[in-house]
Amino acid sequence: MRFKDVFSIIGPGMIGPSSSHTAGAVRLGRVARGLFGEEPKRAEIVFYGSLAATYSGHGTDLAVIAGLLAFDTDDERIPESLELAELAGMKIDFQTSSVPAVHPNTLTIKLSSGSRRSQMTGCSIGGGNIEVIEVNGFDLKFTANYPALIVYHVDRPGVLASLTRLLSDAGVNIGYMDVDRRARLGQAATVIEMDGAIPEKLLSEIKKLTHVKSLNYIDMNGGGPHCDSAL
Secondary structure, X not given: OOOOOHHHHHOOOOOOOOHHHHHHHHHHHHHHHHHHOOOOOEEEEEEOHHHHHHOOOOOHHHHHHHHHOOOOOOOOOHHHHHHHHHHOOOEEEEEXXXXXXXXXXXXXXXXXXXXXXXXXXXXXXXXXEEEEEXXXXXXXXXOOOOOEEEEEEEOOOOHHHHHHHHHHHOOOOEEEEEEEEOOOOOEEEEEEEEOOXXXXXXXXXXXXXXXXXXXXXXXXXXXXXXXXXXX
């Protein structure tokens, strides 16, 4: 990975011993909550690689739950996150896996409330930075450093052209895009990271596009999440 500035190496302001095992884990938890759209009633976290061996001692468990509670990396409540989650009625299950992962600091977060389900896998790649690599069964990569839009749609000609045209007409600049599909002409998902936030009206227009089923929108810089999918 190429670090863009010195703060990418030093890491953000944080509570905890490690930017990789703590600050990055908080951000992964916050992204997972944003994609889910609300505070979950149940959370299952699976740790891989070095996190599987050290998550308790390095406070990664506390950090992930803090993110699910929408805490920031420097929130002084992080050490009490498990107790606060319990008080909020959240059921938590920590697991470890010996399955090889793409990065030593990889975890999967599975969230649910009633019939609503969501799953995300991501990596803490250093300096508090993260990379999401899977969302709800689709291999989608993004960093959450910028506002991110995930559109679930049917794989048909013209879907992406219609989507990007709407963004372009609204003056939204696309910085990054990734697409995955489960089968040719089957279910697909597209993630787009943009240079700026997008308004609710534009999200509504995107949802009306032919072959679009649902979407997630997450802005870690303060724009808040939007979620209309129950996967």
